[in-house]
Amino acid sequence: MRTLHSAELLLPGPGSAPVADGAVLVEGDRIAALGPFGELAERFPHARARRWPGLLTPGLLVRGADELLERTYYPDDPYEITELGADPINGEAELEELKLTEARWGNSARRGTQKLLARGVVAVTGRFTVTAVRTAVSRSGLTILPPAAQEGTPSLDPFAGRDKAGQAFHGVLEAGAPARFAVFAVEDEAALLERGATTCVATVIGGRLLHRRR
Template sequence: MRTLHSAELLLPGPGSAPVPDGAVLVEGDRIAALGPFTELAESHPHARARRWPGLLTPGLLVRGADELLERTYYPDDPYEVTELGADPISGEAALEELKMTEARWGNSARRGTQKLLARGVVAVTGRFTVPAVRTAVVRSGLTILPPAASGPTPPSLDPLAGRETAGQAFYGVLEPGAPARFAVFAVADETALLERGATTCVATVISGRLLHRRR
């Protein structure tokens, strides 16, 4: 089954020109073609069409995900919010009070990976030492990369935090034959994406699968 994902502006990645009213044709887990929507829709009339608002870009990369998922606890909403609040919990003393177990870390990591997917993240760096956490990350579909050098800011759920350009957070480029791994944001262009942040994400696709959608 072929799927045609289109947006008001397609940004394939560094070195490639933006494509107004652009589209990405996905076949299986790969990109089959990309270009103007009208051209691809005409040449592939039987492809399922998904029209998105805003900007379609390569998916984003988060560094230091081991700190975000193994040293940060995400309360279970709504069951723990009254007692713990809705904000992520970190810090050795606070986590010690929670009496964390591996199973609880795994459940927290699942909630954390959902937050990453909801921000257009497709890949993370880090060394995961808690088996349940690593399992949660693998099952989420996120690509795991080796630990990277520390960035200018502490690890953040928003991979655009501390970046000078949005492109610095892109993972890979969009081109025929490349993995179908991209995100769509409800913004007009790359500058607006950097200003408003990754919470503007409306869709995240990994291996051709729509793993996050917000309309």
């Protein structure tokens, strides 16, 4: 089935001009076409339409995800919140105190990957050594890339420490490319950098809607 995802502004990525009232046509796990919504809607009248507010961009890349998922514990809400609090836990001494098993690390990683998807992330870099964590990341749909040079402290928000929002984009949106993109409830790239990835309203990977803000 073809799905036409449209937003107030389409930002295909570096080297491509923004498209006002733009859209991306997804067929299977690939982008079949992109351009002004009116033109694509006329060419593909039977495509299922999804209309989103704000800015549609390439999905985001998080570097150092092994630090975020193998050396940071995300308490289970609501079961552990009373005892541990809601904030992620890191630090060698704090983690040692928790006496975490591999199964608990895997469950924590699943919660962590949901936080990443909810921020428009489609790919991560890192060297995962805990089998349950790597399995959780793989099953989430996120692409795992080799470790890369890290700038600053790893963050759930790929825009943290960036000068331009485009520095966090993974790939570009073009016909034939994998259908992995995100939508943010902001008006332009400057607002996206200022307000951050928590403005994400939808994340698509492999043509599948893996996150939608409720």
